[in-house]
Amino acid sequence: MNKAKILELLGDILDIEKQNLLEMPIDTKLSDLGLSSIQFIQFIVALEEEFEIEILDSDLILSNFETIEILYQTLEKYFLSENVFKKVLICDCDNVLWHGISGEEEIYTDDLIDKFQETVIDLYNHGVLICLCSKNEPENIETAFDSLEMPLKKNHILVSKINLTDKATNIKEIALKLNLSADSFVFVDDSVYELDLVSSIIPEITTIRADYSDGGCIERIKSYFESNTIDINRTQQYREQKEREKEKQLYSTAEEFNASLKTEVTCGLALPSQVSRISELSQRTNQFNLSNARYSENEITLFISDENYSVYALSASDKYGDMGIVGAAIIHKSDKPVIISFFLSCRVFGRGFEELLINKIKSDFPNSLNGIYKKTVKNKRFETFYSENGVELYE
Amino acid sequence: MNEYIKAIQMLANGEQPGTDIYDMLYSHNCSYLISKLSSNDKYTNKLKIENILNKVCIAERYKLCAELFNKLEECHIPYAVIKGAVLSAAAYKDPFIRHSGDIDLLVNRKNIDQIKKLLLDLGFIQGRVTENGIEPFSRRELLFQTSMSHQIAPFVKETNNKLYPYVNVDINLDILWGESKQNTDMDFVLEKTQDTTINDITFKKLCPEMELISLCLHHYKDMNSIYLLYERGLKLSHFCDIYFFVKNCNLNLETLYTYCRKLNVSEYVYYCLYYTNLIFENSELKEYMALLHSENADALIDKFGLNEEERQIWNIDFYTRLFDINMSNYLDNILSEESLNKIRVNQMFM
Structure with missing residues (x-):
């Protein structure tokens, strides 16, 4: 949600500089700023036009726009997809x-x-x-x-x-x-x-x-946190991760580190029972998410059941615990197969799991392979992953 | 005693008045009292036709809304049909005698997006009827009506009946008015409903005590809103509604008192009963008034305006303002420029 833009629109209507509005406490009442009924409607129209949203009738009540803080709270849901x-x-x-x-x-x-x-x-x-x-x-x-x-x-x-x-x-x-x-x-x-x-x-x-x-x-x-639908003790996982990181300092290569942890990795075509976790991983992964794509459970189910697509899941466990699915990829099968999505949990960075996953895909699609990479601020450190692994960028 | 008042009281008590009050009653939409006038040629020639048309309209309205009522039940959305034929049935024991132009639904604001979708799915359009058919409201008009009042812009649907080509559904989100700073517990209000039937269509209405509160608050708004006073003036029909409702519905006084207290609306209900009693002078009304009387209630008498800021004292007596003045001319002379501007803005959008 672009709060600065929202305040700019409000400022235009109230004839107040955006900077002045930004400096005001968030519990400032809009009526104290002089917002009249007609200006309220002008503001709603401006919001709708600027952000291409339609404010619901249930929200069209002045008390939902009483203060800057409440205004943000009311508008939050219209920008949830950006969240x-x-x-x-x-x-x-x-x-x-x-x-x-x-x-x-x-x-x-x-x-x-x-x-x-x-x-x-x-x-x-x-x-x-x-x-x-x-x-x-x-x-x-x-x-x-x-x-x-x-x-x-x-x-x-x-x-x-x-x-x-x-x-x-x-x-x-x-x-x-x-x-x-x-x-x-x-x-x-x-x-x-x-x-x-x-x-x-x-x-x-x-x-x-x-x-x-x-x-x-x-x-x-x-x-x-509505998207957190899976029952999982992530706190325990983070505690286990802390132990792994301590141990990681003792080894110079990923292979030595994995061996010391007695790491076991399973990598193969995804099962219907893994749909929820793969969807969740796509939603949660920002850094090693090469196409920056997010998928619902329904979409993952459709990919798994569609013969034109292959969905891969990589699971891992070690002496500290079962990490579950930590990587996944979706391939569109055609004469020139395309990896439309490739994502890996940040908890397993530096353990070489991404190479295991890409090698598995390459072995299943040995002729030519393209991959979609959409650069974002967060995934730019993996910009060269496809080229380093012999996968052509899909334009 | 005012000559009209004497005649109205006689008519209400089953006697024929000595004065010809037909024109006054007609201008005040008092169709029920007119129906009690004996051997009136004007009535037989004009009002009877209007009554028949009203019956056709009500039948068409309820037929068209039957599916909406079913959907609301299926979706467990609390609602009540208020005013119109439902009020007519309760107050006058005849759903068709009191003329009305639409169906009014009372719902909770939190359900409004769902209800709007139901209505649009059933082919209703938020718009106005023009000679070219239904013209949808602009976004600004929709926003104005929804944000400035406790109603959202009306829904209209075409019928196949040439006598009554369009059905209008008004959605009310509160029993108080848009200017009110009180928050009504609408969950509480909409818990107090009961099934009723008109033209074989079964739907929900408010229980009698809550219905009287809703009726009084609606009429209080009409008697106090500077915009509505300017547009329509005071109407005798409002006081008739309240009087005959009290007379014909078997109300439980304790329940009425409890609901009024719970909703913090006793003074508004008292206000309506007070003026109704100035016309009908009735012991039952006095009993209700005694129950709801308070200092806050006294403070509203002889004043108009829906909130503290715009409230002002009437400088003419009740009977004069009810029967003898052109209200818009009168208000032009006594309202501030700010209030007159507010009226102009409302006229633009409503």
């Missing part, structure tokens, strides 16, 4: 996971907080990584987790950044640690100031204000 697959939920602690500030005052939970925490746990069970980012002392947060009877437990948390450093810096460090870009993060905090600060330093992150009086807050958080 990056969200993978990480970062929560502030005080006044988010409980009421009050741990270490300073009495803290407690209630039904609304419990409902939020149950949602967080549900997301965890569906593979969302849960992290904490709070300006407090670690021991205060530890005490809160130990003393409060609440659904969320310490074992649900993958990374915690509890210190007095600014939250944007902490979130950047979480991104680095997880090897994920911040556009796959959703950050929940009760403070408008902190949300504004994080948004201005990391504009690609999605921020949500924890306001449980508004029932829509929890629904909005859930809506960002």
Whole structure:
């Protein structure tokens, strides 16, 4: 969602500079900026024309456009297709996971907080990584987790950044640690100031204000992770990955490293039972996704059942655990077969799995092979993968 | 006592008035009271034809909407048909005596996108009827109606009946008005429904207590909106609706009180009952008024305007404003330029 453009359109109608609007707090009321009923309609028309969207009748109520923050929330769903697959939920602690500030005052939970925490746990069970980012002392947060009877437990948390450093810096460090870009993060905090600060330093992150009086807050958080449909303990997978990375430092080649981990790889034509995971992998993979294509389960099913296509899946396991399907490719069979999609999980970078997959495809299509590569900011480091492996670029 | 009021009371009590009030009743759309006038040539020659036409229209409307009602039930979308023939049946024990031009559905805003799709799938068009057929509204017109009121732009469908070539369906999203800052609990309102049947078509309407609240709020809006007052003036038919509804429906006072409190609308209902009682002077009305009376209710009496900002005091008495003035001329002289502008904007889009 292009927030700057939205504010520019609003500014044009209100005769206010976009920069001035950008600097305003997100809880600024549009009526305080002088937005009249007629201007409201002009704004909707401008939004519809600029973004080629149609605002639903159910949204056409002034309260859905009351503040800049609510305006963004209302418009979010019209830009969902642009949204990056969200993978990480970062929560502030005080006044988010409980009421009050741990270490300073009495803290407690209630039904609304419990409902939020149950949602967080549900997301965890569906593979969302849960992290904490709070300006407090670690021991205060530890005490809160130990003393409060609440659904969320310490074992649900993958990374915690509890210190007095600014939250944007902490979130950047979480991104680095997880090897994920911040556009796959959703950050929940009760403070408008902190949300504004994080948004201005990391504009690609999605921020949500924890306001449980508004029932829509929890629904909005859930809506960002709706595509996480597979039950999977991704937190455990990331913990296993950490162990692998430690061990990786000891070996100089991928072969030695794989041997030490007792790696087992299966690579072959995909089965109908693997449709969900292949679809999910296509949605989640941004870096090693050569055509930048995303597929629904239905589309993968159609490819598997269509004799004009071959779908490959690569699964791996090692002494730290089963990684499941970590790579996939889709080939359009013809006189000149084309790899229309090739994607590999970032968790297995540097282990040579991509070569196993491309070699398997090449052995099945020995004559000539083309591959589609669509350059993006995120996949450009794999720009030469096809040429290095004897696959012609499909123009 | 005002001469008209005396005559209306006599008619309502089954007596024939000494004064000729036909023209006044006709200009105020009081078809039920007109039907009680004995040996009136004008009635037999004109109104009877209108009544027959009204019957044809209502039959056509409900026939055409039967599938819509079924779809709403199938999709478990809460709704209630309000006003029109449903109100006529409840208040006057005759679905055809009160003339109406469309079918009004009350629904929850959260279901509106689904309902809109159902209507479009059934061949309805959001538009106006012109001599060239149905002309779809522009996007700006659709946006204006949906965002500025508690209705969305009406849906129209062509029939095969030359007497009544188009059916109009209005979608109401609230029982309050667009200017209201209150949020109505529409889930609560639409829980209070019951099945009813007109012309063998079964559908949902509000239960009597909720129906009276909805009726009063609708009429309160008509009596207080500067735009509607300017366009139509005050109508005696509104007070007739309320009086005969109270008289003919077996209302549970405690339920009415509970619903009014829950929806925080007691003062608006009181306002309507108060003025209805100024016309009909009825003990039942007084009983209802006593139940709903409050300081907030008193504060609305003798005033008009739908919100605090535009509310102002009438400087002429109730009977004069009901029977004796040209309302638009009167408002031209007393409204601020800002209010008159608002009326002009509404006239452009509505």
